[in-house]
Amino acid sequence: MALASVDQNPLSEDDLKHYQQRGYLHLEGFVDEEILGGLQRAAAEFVELSRDLESSNRVLDLEPSHTAESPRIRRLNSPVDNHDAFRAFALEGPGAVLACAVLGGPVRYHHSKLNFKWSGGGEEIKWHQDIQFWPHTDFTPLTIGVYLADVDELMGPMGVLPGSHQGPLYNQYLDSGEWGGAMNPQDVAGIDLSKMEWLTGPAGSVTVHNCCMIHGSVPNNSSNPRPLLLQTYSAVNSFPIAHIGANGVTGHLSGTVIGGSSDQRITVDGREILGAPDWSRAGAPTIFGSQQEAE
Numbered sequence: 001m002a003l004a005s006v007d008q009n010p011l012s013e014d015d016l017k018h019y020q021q022r023g024y025l026h027l028e029g030f031v032d033e034e035i036l037g038g039l040q041r042a043a044a045e046f047v048e049l050s051r052d053l054e055s056s057n058r059v060l061d062l063e064p065s066h067t068a069e070s071p072r073i074r075r076l077n078s079p080v081d082n083h084d085a086f087r088a089f090a091l092e093g094p095g096a097v098l099a100c101a102v103l104g105g106p107v108r109y110h111h112s113k114l115n116f117k118w119s120g121g122g123e124e125i126k127w128h129q130d131i132q133f134w135p136h137t138d139f140t141p142l143t144i145g146v147y148l149a150d151v152d153e154l155m156g157p158m159g160v161l162p163g164s165h166q167g168p169l170y171n172q173y174l175d176s177g178e179w180g181g182a183m184n185p186q187d188v189a190g191i192d193l194s195k196m197e198w199l200t201g202p203a204g205s206v207t208v209h210n211c212c213m214i215h216g217s218v219p220n221n222s223s224n225p226r227p228l229l230l231q232t233y234s235a236v237n238s239f240p241i242a243h244i245g246a247n248g249v250t251g252h253l254s255g256t257v258i259g260g261s262s263d264q265r266i267t268v269d270g271r272e273i274l275g276a277p278d279w280s281r282a283g284a285p286t287i288f289g290s291q292q293e294a295e
């Protein structure tokens with residue numbers, strides 16, 4: 001996939017060092033007004049669409065108190081698959097350029113979502129790490145967040161625990177054995193919540209966090225929604241591991257390679273494999289077909 005401005009590196013050496021050591025970046029006002037306006041208009045279109053819905057569907061996840069007069073969207077699933085403005089931002093525009101800059105080369109897009117976190121109590125996201133939701137063959141995956149509105153401390157900004165990406169990877173199952181999607185209270189008691197950094201900022205500000213980072217956000221008790229557009233990428237030769245969590249159900253454009261090509265080289269258990277091409281869209285040829293074509 002072609003990048004809008006592949007020659008332009010938006011990060012300094014200090015930014016890269018900060019990401020490696022602390023596991024996150026906080027880039028105030030990163031997205032310019034024109035592109036931000038396009039993303040905001042796209043988000044507003046989904047709010048209008050939601051007025052016709054009485055319950056959640058595949059694309060829009062609604063809060064129980066949602067009504068046509070007072071819409072309350074929890075999440076727009078896979079914005080990249082559902083609107084051109086989100087697709088262009090994440091696969092060709094500033095989101096793509098930033099992902100390539102942080103990871104130092106071509107990247108593989110994994111998934112996207114838009115968390116609205118509505119006003120007056122919009123929901124908390126408990127402390128968690130992402131990698132357990134969609135394990136990959138390495139720990140390069142990261143998520144880029146864009147605030148589509150000004151966000152202050154009262155609005156439930158993203159909170160990250162600097163350096164925690166290098167620490168333990170926690171069990172996110174409940175004691176009952178069911179998937180809980182968050183760290184359990186005993187583990188949360190063992191982390192120093194006073195070290196949390198709350199990433200606020202004007203609309204267009206960007207957050208980047210590594211897949212092993214402990215992060216979350218408190219309810220939005222302000223009178224304005226807190227739309228946060230999130231898109232996840234890995235290094236090009238990092239691959240999602242099938243049959244765990246969300247891998248395999250992340251959207252039609254998942255797996256798109258941005259800013260170069262993939263040579264399908266992966267290392268598993270210390271051994272390098274030069275894997276076959278990606279046949280997930282076109283369908284796999286048979287071994288007979290491939291071998292005869294090669295003659």
Ligand SMILES: O=C(O)CCC(=O)C(=O)O
Nearest residue numbers: 115125157158216217228
């Ligand atoms: O919306 C937020 O504040 C955080 C989102 C998040 O951590 C997630 O969806 O994994």
